[in-house]
Amino acid sequence: METAEHGCENCGAVLPERFAEARMVTCAHCGSTSVLRDEVFRLAGEGGVIRDAPSLIRLDEEVQVQGQRLMPVGLAQFDYGRGWWDEFWCLDADAAGYWLSADEGDYALEQALPRADWPKRFRPKLGAEVEIGGTAFRVTEAETATCVAVRGAFPEVLEVGESHLYFDLTGPDGEIATHERWDGGEGWSIGRWIDPWEVGGT
Amino acid sequence: MSTAQAVSFNCTQCGAGLDALGGGRVQTHVCPYCGAELDAQDGYKVLARFRDMERPETPFDIGMTGTLWDVPFTVIGTIGWVEYHAGRKWEWVDHQLFSPTHGYGWLTVEDGHVSYARKSRRVPSPAGVSDYLIETSENRPRVKLDGQSFVYYGSGVAKPFFIEGEFNYRPTLEDTVRYVSLAGDGAMLDIVEGGGEREYELVQLPDQAALLTSFGVPKGRWPKPRGVHPLEPLRRSPLQLFARNLFLGASALTFVLALILSTFGQTVGRSDEVSVWWGAKVPFEITQGNRLTEIEIWGNADNSWAWFEAELLDEEDEPVAVFERGIEYYTGSDWSEGSQRVRTRLRLPPGRYSLEVGMTEAEVDWTGGNKTSRMRVSVTEGVVSTFWLWWTAVLLGLAGAVFLAHRVYHYSRLMSGSDWSDD
Numbered sequence: 001m002e003t004a005e006h007g008c009e010n011c012g013a014v015l016p017e018r019f020a021e022a023r024m025v026t027c028a029h030c031g032s033t034s035v036l037r038d039e040v041f042r043l044a045g046e047g048g049v050i051r052d053a054p055s056l057i058r059l060d061e062e063v064q065v066q067g068q069r070l071m072p073v074g075l076a077q078f079d080y081g082r083g084w085w086d087e088f089w090c091l092d093a094d095a096a097g098y099w100l101s102a103d104e105g106d107y108a109l110e111q112a113l114p115r116a117d118w119p120k121r122f123r124p125k126l127g128a129e130v131e132i133g134g135t136a137f138r139v140t141e142a143e144t145a146t147c148v149a150v151r152g153a154f155p156e157v158l159e160v161g162e163s164h165l166y167f168d169l170t171g172p173d174g175e176i177a178t179h180e181r182w183d184g185g186e187g188w189s190i191g192r193w194i195d196p197w198e199v200g201g202t
Numbered sequence: 203m204s205t206a207q208a209v210s211f212n213c214t215q216c217g218a219g220l221d222a223l224g225g226g227r228v229q230t231h232v233c234p235y236c237g238a239e240l241d242a243q244d245g246y247k248v249l250a251r252f253r254d255m256e257r258p259e260t261p262f263d264i265g266m267t268g269t270l271w272d273v274p275f276t277v278i279g280t281i282g283w284v285e286y287h288a289g290r291k292w293e294w295v296d297h298q299l300f301s302p303t304h305g306y307g308w309l310t311v312e313d314g315h316v317s318y319a320r321k322s323r324r325v326p327s328p329a330g331v332s333d334y335l336i337e338t339s340e341n342r343p344r345v346k347l348d349g350q351s352f353v354y355y356g357s358g359v360a361k362p363f364f365i366e367g368e369f370n371y372r373p374t375l376e377d378t379v380r381y382v383s384l385a386g387d388g389a390m391l392d393i394v395e396g397g398g399e400r401e402y403e404l405v406q407l408p409d410q411a412a413l414l415t416s417f418g419v420p421k422g423r424w425p426k427p428r429g430v431h432p433l434e435p436l437r438r439s440p441l442q443l444f445a446r447n448l449f450l451g452a453s454a455l456t457f458v459l460a461l462i463l464s465t466f467g468q469t470v471g472r473s474d475e476v477s478v479w480w481g482a483k484v485p486f487e488i489t490q491g492n493r494l495t496e497i498e499i500w501g502n503a504d505n506s507w508a509w510f511e512a513e514l515l516d517e518e519d520e521p522v523a524v525f526e527r528g529i530e531y532y533t534g535s536d537w538s539e540g541s542q543r544v545r546t547r548l549r550l551p552p553g554r555y556s557l558e559v560g561m562t563e564a565e566v567d568w569t570g571g572n573k574t575s576r577m578r579v580s581v582t583e584g585v586v587s588t589f590w591l592w593w594t595a596v597l598l599g600l601a602g603a604v605f606l607a608h609r610v611y612h613y614s615r616l617m618s619g620s621d622w623s624d625d
Contacts, residue, residue, distance in 0.1 A: 054274075054302040082243065083226020104225045105305015174323040193323040196304040 008034060022153040024074075033150055035157045048149030048160040051077060056199045057088055057102055059152055065109055066198045069093060070100065074152035078145035078164065085145075089154050097155055099189055107199055108176045110191030118188050122179065124167055132190060137169035137177050213238060214246045223265060224278040224300045224368035232279070232373075234264070234366045242368065252375055255364045258282035260295040260311050261414065261423040264367045268417030270307075270318050270408055275299040277309065277417070281373060282364030292358075298369050306370045308403070313619075314427035315434075316413055319392065322402040324348060330393055330400060331382045333357070342622050345384055345391065347402075352384035352391040355432055356621045385432045385617070407433035429619055436612045438605075446605035453598035460591035467496065471557070471581035478508070481560035482579040489583070491552040496585040498545045499559055500578045503531040505571030508564035512546070517554045532568050547585060557581060 006015045008027040015025045015034060024035045026047040033047050057063050059075045074089035085103035092098065099110045119130045128139045146163050162182055169177040170193075177190045209222040215238030220231065228242045230249065237252040258280075266277045279298035284291065294312035301307070307320040326347035331354065335343050342354040359380050365373050379396040383405075390405040414424050438446075471486030478501065488495060501508045507530035514523040530540040557579065564574045 056303050080226075104227055105301055105303060106227075170323075173325045195320075195322070197320075 006034070008032060023155055024150070024157045025153040026151050031151075033160070046160060047151060048077070048147075050075070050149045050151055051084060055086065055102060056107075056196065057086065057100060059088070061201065063090075063100075064200050065100065065107075065194055068109075070098060072100065072152075074154040075150070076147055076154070076158050077149040079148045080143045080145040084148065089152070098191070100194075105196050107194035107196055108178075108191055109194055110176060110178060110189040113177070113188035113190045124165075124179065124181075130169065132169075132177055132188075135171050135175055137171050137175070139167050140170045141168040142166070211246060214240060215248050215251065221265065222368065223276050224298070224306075224370070225302065227306065227370045228278070228300075228368045229370055230372045231368045232365050237366075239365070239372070239374075249372070250374060252365055255366075255375075256282075258293065258295045258364050260297070261316075261419045261425055262295075262297050262309060262311070262417060264297075266417045266419075268413065270299075270413065270416075273301055273304050275301045275304070275307065277367075279367030279369045280364065281362050281366075281369075283360045283379075284363045285358045285360040287358060292360075293363075295364075298367065300368075310405070311425060313429055313431070314425040315407065315431040316410060316425065317390075317405050317407050317431070317433065319403040319405045322347065322391070322404050325402065326352065326391060326393075330395075331357070331384070336382075343384075345393075347386075347391055350386050350389075352386040354620075354622055355383040355385040355390065355617070356619070357382040358621075383432075385620075388433065388435075390433060405433070407431055407435075430615045432616045432619060434616060436609060442605070446602055449598050449605075450602035453595050453602055456591055456595035456598060460588040460595060463586040463591065464588045467582040467585040469580055470583050471579075473559075473579045475576050475578045478561040478564070478575055478577050481558065482577060484557045484559075484579050484581055485554070486557070486581045486583075487554045488550045488552050491550065493549075493583060494547045494585040494587060495550045496545055496547050496582045497557065498543055498580050498582070499527060499529070500543050500580075501529050501561070501574040502572075502576045503529050503540075503542050503564075503574045505532050505568035506530070506564060506566040506573055507540075508574035509562050510544075510559055510577070511562045512557060512559045514550075515556045515558070519556075522550070522555065523548060526562070529574070532571075547587065550583075 007013070008015050008030060010032040011027060011030040013027055013029040015027060024033060026033045031047040057072055059072050062069055062071050070090035070092055072088040072090045076087045077084050078087060083104065085101055088100040090098045090100050101108045117133060119132050122130045126139050126142050130137055144163055144165050147158050147160055150158050150160060165181045167179045169179070171177070174193045176193050177188065180187050211220055211222060212218065213220055213233040213236060215233060216236035218233060218235040220233060222228065222231065222242065231240045231242050231246065232252065233240065237255060238248050239250040239252065240246040241249050260280065262277050264277055264280060267274060269275065276299065277297045278300045281296045282293065283296065284293050294310060297309040299307040299309055307318060310317045310319060324347060326345040328345055331343045331345065336354065336357060344351055344353050359378060362373055362375055362377055365375065377396055379394055382393040384391045392403040392405055394401045394403060470488065471484040473482035473484050476482055497512065499510050507528060509526060509528045511526050512524070513521060516522050525546060527544040527546060529542055529544050531542045532539045559579045561574060561577060566573050
């Protein structure tokens with residue numbers, strides 16, 4: 001969904017504004033990131049160096065996830081010390097947005113949980129249990145990860161070098177929920193684990 | 203994710219050089235030289251030391267790489283399992299696999315068969331199969347996962363006796379694992395319980411030769427399969443499939459043809475239902491001399507029999523045919539035997555005829571029977587004999603059924619290794 005053209009403040013190249021809700025894009029030419037302020041993309045910093053590894057998902061290449069067609073338009077890489085994972089911002093045919101994470105064969109497809117649905121009395125620690133939308137979740141992973149690289153377009157601002165404290169919660173039947181905290185913000189997303197054998201090109 | 207290249211380090215127990223092949227989710231690394239279990243998440247600190255482990259026989263070595271359904275995997279760990287039950291001992295070997303795109307899985311070598319297992323995050327319904335259910339159920343317990351049904355195959359309790367290499371969890375020689383295996387169409391579902399957790403694994407049987415070749419296993423080390431693996435596909439040559447389809451198709455066609463031909467014919471004479479004391483007389487005319495004429499005699503025999511004599515006369519009242527036929531019909535509350543009708547077919551040249559039929563003898567020879575008292579006669583021309591067609595359809599169908607029986611036999615072989623008993 002192309003909208004009005006914007007130029008990169010660093011090199012002048014046209015920024016690939018990919019969808020109406022984009023709040024952040026990286027320049028394909030110089031790799032710098034720009035964020036939307038006052039309807040204009042302002043230079044925000046470097047996009048970092050993307051690490052290459054074999055992957056079933058590639059930026060700007062449509063992918064089928066359990067039969068659902070998605071277009072990855074943004075890629076953020078998060079380092080958690082002993083490795084990293086890829087977080088793709090994807091759009092479906094109706095321009096609905098999804099976060100598709102890929103970490104050594106662990107794939108999860110999530111959507112932002114509206115603030116009104118955020119669980120109450122969540123204790124952020126391993127093993128803690130919480131109910132979301134009537135489903136019981138348990139914290140199975142808690143780590144701090146640093147955003148090390150970004151490419152493409154995102155619905156929110158991701159800063160390279162920014163640390164995120166995240167908690168992965170697992171439901172009883174392949175559900176996943178994620179709680180994230182970073183400087184100045186927090187958020188919840190919810191979705192499902194994806195069998196890698198159900199991820200493929202279109 | 204982690205770097206695609208192997209990272210080398212030294213065992214913090216014995217100093218041996220080791221390669222980390224398994225990615226960032228590896229929890230422990232068991233040194234093959236000294237048996238030290240190292241914490242891959244915390245500077246390879248020594249967690250435990252496994253001694254005097256007997257190395258199991260397996261065609262796979264740590265570091266081997268190959269493909270499963272075109273996806274590259276690396277063998278990163280080995281666990282030998284043992285199970286004792288009723289004085290018998292079973293052993294098998296699990297190899298932890300790693301793929302940067304498809305994560306962690308297992309290659310299992312058991313009875314010379316090599317299967318691939320991967321974790322399922324989706325939960326079947328019901329979520330577990332208890333020992334109590336297995337012991338008390340009249341039929342094999344079943345679970346459903348993603349619409350597919352899995353039927354009980356086997357269960358047991360196993361312990362590791364050998365651990366080496368990298369794992370995405372922390373195995374110990376003290377582990378005890380309860381497993382329940384259920385067989386589905388093309389895959390098995392293993393429910394594995396241990397350490398207070400329950401996990402689900404989907405098991406598939408890859409093409410054995412392609413798998414072993416892909417992982418570079420020398421032919422001399424290929425395992426020799428014993429028995430039939432429950433996922434072994436039913437292999438049929440194209441010729442067998444063609445023959446099966448040919449027999450079943452021809453049988454169906456012949457059956458339909460016989461059904462259609464059996465409706466041919468036109469009634470040219472019919473008597474009223476009359477008393478057997480009077481007999482029946484039916485005049486008729488034949489116009490289709492090249493076809494069969496069918497004479498049907500009906501009597502209301504009821505747990506009794508009756509004998510009829512028929513005389514067929516031509517236009518000059520000269521006898522053309524004389525024949526005798528009997529009917530017998532017996533019934534009970536839920537059975538019947540015999541028929542109240544009898545048919546005779548003969549070829550008659552075109553012309554006018556007269557048929558006279560009378561009952562010559564009858565008797566009640568079953569409790570509560572009634573002697574035949576009423577009769578009726580009809581004549582149909584243009585009848586086609588379908589006797590041989592019916593038999594041909596049956597024989598062709600039986601030939602096709604041999605292939606279907608082969609499938610049933612194959613299924614029974616697949617389940618022959620099951621520990622289920624109908625008792």
